[in-house]
Amino acid sequence: MYQFLTDLQQFSFLQHALITGILASVACGIIGTYVVVRRISYIAGGIAHSVLGGMGAALYLNKVHGLTWLAPLHGAVAAALASAVIIGVVSLRAKQREDTVIGAIWAIGMAVGILFIARTPGYTSDVMSYLFGNILMVSARDLWLIGGLDVAVVLLGTAFYKQFLAVCFDDEFARLRGLKVEFYYLLLLCLTALTVVVLVTVVGIVMVIALLTLPIAIAGFFSRTLVQMMIVSTLLSILFTTSGLVLSYGPDYPSGATTIVLAGAAYLLVVLGRAIFDIRGHT
Amino acid sequence: MSTEPVIELIEVSFSYDGVPVLEKVNLEVGKQDFVSIVGPNGGGKTTLLRLLLGLLRPSAGTVRILGKSPATTRHRIGYMPQHAHVDPQFPVNVMDVVLMGRLGHTGAFGPYRRADREAALAALEEMGMTAFRRRAFSALSGGQRQRVLIARALACEPELLLLDEPTASLDQAIETELYEHLYRLSDRLTVVVVCHDVGFVSKFVNRVVCVKRHVVVHPTSEVTGEVISEIYGAPMKIVRHDHETVEAFNKCISS
Numbered sequence: 171m172y173q174f175l176t177d178l179q180q181f182s183f184l185q186h187a188l189i190t191g192i193l194a195s196v197a198c199g200i201i202g203t204y205v206v207v208r209r210i211s212y213i214a215g216g217i218a219h220s221v222l223g224g225m226g227a228a229l230y231l232n233k234v235h236g237l238t239w240l241a242p243l244h245g246a247v248a249a250a251l252a253s254a255v256i257i258g259v260v261s262l263r264a265k266q267r268e269d270t271v272i273g274a275i276w277a278i279g280m281a282v283g284i285l286f287i288a289r290t291p292g293y294t295s296d297v298m299s300y301l302f303g304n305i306l307m308v309s310a311r312d313l314w315l316i317g318g319l320d321v322a323v324v325l326l327g328t329a330f331y332k333q334f335l336a337v338c339f340d341d342e343f344a345r346l347r348g349l350k351v352e353f354y355y356l357l358l359l360c361l362t363a364l365t366v367v368v369l370v371t372v373v374g375i376v377m378v379i380a381l382l383t384l385p386i387a388i389a390g391f392f393s394r395t396l397v398q399m400m401i402v403s404t405l406l407s408i409l410f411t412t413s414g415l416v417l418s419y420g421p422d423y424p425s426g427a428t429t430i431v432l433a434g435a436a437y438l439l440v441v442l443g444r445a446i447f448d449i450r451g452h453t
Numbered sequence: 454m455s456t457e458p459v460i461e462l463i464e465v466s467f468s469y470d471g472v473p474v475l476e477k478v479n480l481e482v483g484k485q486d487f488v489s490i491v492g493p494n495g496g497g498k499t500t501l502l503r504l505l506l507g508l509l510r511p512s513a514g515t516v517r518i519l520g521k522s523p524a525t526t527r528h529r530i531g532y533m534p535q536h537a538h539v540d541p542q543f544p545v546n547v548m549d550v551v552l553m554g555r556l557g558h559t560g561a562f563g564p565y566r567r568a569d570r571e572a573a574l575a576a577l578e579e580m581g582m583t584a585f586r587r588r589a590f591s592a593l594s595g596g597q598r599q600r601v602l603i604a605r606a607l608a609c610e611p612e613l614l615l616l617d618e619p620t621a622s623l624d625q626a627i628e629t630e631l632y633e634h635l636y637r638l639s640d641r642l643t644v645v646v647v648c649h650d651v652g653f654v655s656k657f658v659n660r661v662v663c664v665k666r667h668v669v670v671h672p673t674s675e676v677t678g679e680v681i682s683e684i685y686g687a688p689m690k691i692v693r694h695d696h697e698t699v700e701a702f703n704k705c706i707s708s
Contacts, residue, residue, distance in 0.1 A: 207543060329562050336553045339543055346506060346532050347556035347609070394589040395546050 174419045186313050187305040187425070191411030193320040194372045198381055199389075199404025200327040201365040203396055204358055206386040208338040211379055213261075213359065216272035217253045218366045218378040220279025224249025225300050226286030233290050242300070243315055246370060249279060250363035258359040262352050303374030303426030305415060316371060319364045327361055334358055335396055372411055373426035384433040385410065388440050410436070457520045458483050459613050459643040460505060465514035467500055474500045478514070478668040487639035487657065490647045492664035498647050501664055502617055505645070506532060519612060528557040531611030533602045535618050541591055547601050548586040551576055554608025569608075576607035580634065596627035603634070613643045620648065632657045 178184045205214050228245025231237045253275050261268040287297055299307060308316070327334070336344040337354045345351045369378045389402035414429025460482035467475045474497045482488050492498050503509040504516050507523030518526045531554070554576065555569035565573075577583045580600045585593065590601065599619055606614055616635070620628040635644050636657045646658070663669045 332552070332556070332559075332565060333561075335545065335549065336556055339545060339550070339553065340534065340539055342508075342534060342538065343532060343553060343605075344556060346508075346527055346530070347553070348528055349556055390544060393544050395549060396544060399544055 171416060171420070174416050177419070182310070183306055183308070184419075186308045186310065187415055188412065190305055190308045190313060190316055191372055191415055192408055193316055194368045194381075195385075195407035195411055196404050197320050197323045197327075197365040197368050198407045199385065199402075200400050201323060201358075201361050202382045202386045202407075203389075203399045203403060204327070204334055204338055205362055206383055206390070207396065207399075208358070210359075210362070211383050212269070213254075213257055213272055214362050214366060214382055215379045216257060216276040216279075217250050217359075217363050218370065218375050219276045220253040221246045221249050221367060221370055222283030222300055222375055223279040223281075223286075224252075224283075226283030226290075229296065230286040230290045241311070241315075242296075243312055243367070243371070246367045247315075247319070247364065250367050251360055253279065254359040254363035255356065258356045262355065299374070300370070301374050301376050302424060303370065303372055303377065305372050305411075305425050308371055312371065316368050319368050323361050323364050323368070326357065330354065330357070331396075373429055377426055377430045380430045380433060381407065381410070384430075384437045388437055391440055391444060406433075406436070458517075459486070459519055460645070461515075461517040461520075462504075463515045463517075465504065465511045465516055467497075467504060467509065467512050469500075473666065475504075475664070475668070476666055480662060480668055480670065482643060482645065482660075484643055485639060485641070486659060487636065487644045488646070488660045488662055489658045490645060490662045490664055491649070494649075496665040498664050499617070501668075502615060502647055505615060506530065528609070529612045531606030531609040531614045533599075533606045533614075533616040533619055536595070536599060536602075536621060539598075539602065541598065543590060545590050546586070547577070547582065547588050547590055547593070548573060550590055550601055551586075551605045551608050554605040557609065572610060573604075573608045576604040577601075579607055579638075580604040596623050596631065599623065599631060600634070603631075607638075611642060613645065614638065616644070616646045618647055618649065 174184070178188065205211055224245035224247070225242040226245070227249075228240050228242045232240045232242075257268070257272055257275060260271045283300075284297075298304075333344070333349060333354045336347070336349060337351055337358070341351050341355070344354075365382070366378055369381050373381050385403040385406035386399060388406055389399045393399040393402055410429050410433045414432055415425050417423070417432075418425040418428040458481045460480060462478050462480040465475060465478040465480075466473065478501070490498050490501060500509065504511055505518065505523060507516075507518075507527055516523055519529055520526075523530075548570075551573040552565050552569060555565055555572060558572075559565050559569045574583065574586070577586055580603055582597065582600050582604055585597065585601070590598065593601065603614075603616070603619065606616070614635075619635075620631055623631070635646065638644055659672070661671045663671065
């Protein structure tokens, strides 16, 4: 802990990591709340895994074809948005095929990513950081992109709060009130995609879903409205990412995994506490 | 004030994938009518409702709401969906639910305006739910939730109120209370209720629209056991006494 604080003043990579965690938490709290109440975390999972395809392709083009301006994060944004639009259009047009398409995008994205990375000489070790996150590797350039995504997600996510709330609660009624429900649903999926990209840098592809749902699930126990849920889950998410970073730094644990274990443990404690409280309350 | 009908269906037919659901339906509902749409499950009640809302287009014939096509007059309709349509655990408070009724009236960006809040509060007041405005929707009883959803429909400031089984899963006392509310509302707007229970509502409504592929409209005074058994296609004892008609009828449709 003490070592972390002294190093934080010294090393820019630690400062980047800390800021990334906080930025990601804000997007996570706002968009994650919509994802949880609309029950589309499976869609978020599909988008998250498809991101590997974009990252792998960007890495390949960067190293093999010399497109040095192209970072894996750019590929991630492109893949996430493409997956969001495909899943969104399919779920609006042909509801019964939705889960099949999500599963396909999930797996194909991973497969494409693995193929590209395999054809990129000497970069297989990066796969680990894509899959499980490495917040300590966020560069200053990455941080600007993450910050930009975060601002976009937070602005749109809050400006259209009442529309998103109406679409999540009762989309048929929203349509009858003249709301362009399809547009807002696709916009919500695109914001989910961008949030997923930001979270991938923190906890990696595989564990995005945990960070996108656990803080929100905990907040759900204490919230009466979406706004409360967003605020509480943002604070919880900041708590988990920051303490994950601090606790993992000294003993050199993987920070993403540490963050998720903390979030998971907190969730289990709250669920257990609730259950005990309920049993006591009823006897 | 013109006397054009609020709802006008002329020779309307509808079929799903070639299977006829409604055939040659003619219907006219005027201002301040209180009408119930009844019929067996699968008889076309929901289809009729969706045609009125403009969510479905008729295969043949014309639907006019307030003299125009439903898609263009939708914002003048207050709609309340079936209770199963809404997730009762959704984290939202009563006021925010009712405010959704203002979506067509308010601006695109940012929060609702003060005028929206006033309209929502007036709707809550009308349904006797003002004291509950800060409560969680999930913490309400079934009957309170239905009232909130009616308040949401009223917040649209509609000329026509369409309700899809507003009293399903409620007990009789609360059902009566709710219909008394709707009866009062029918003083100033047209109320159309889809329901499963003709005998009961006939105390409140002035016409009963029976839907079973074809549509037959009965003034309330004509709704007898005979009519009821004709609608539901099941033989039943005809008991003229009002209260018992209701019971026999309920038995008939629940079996």
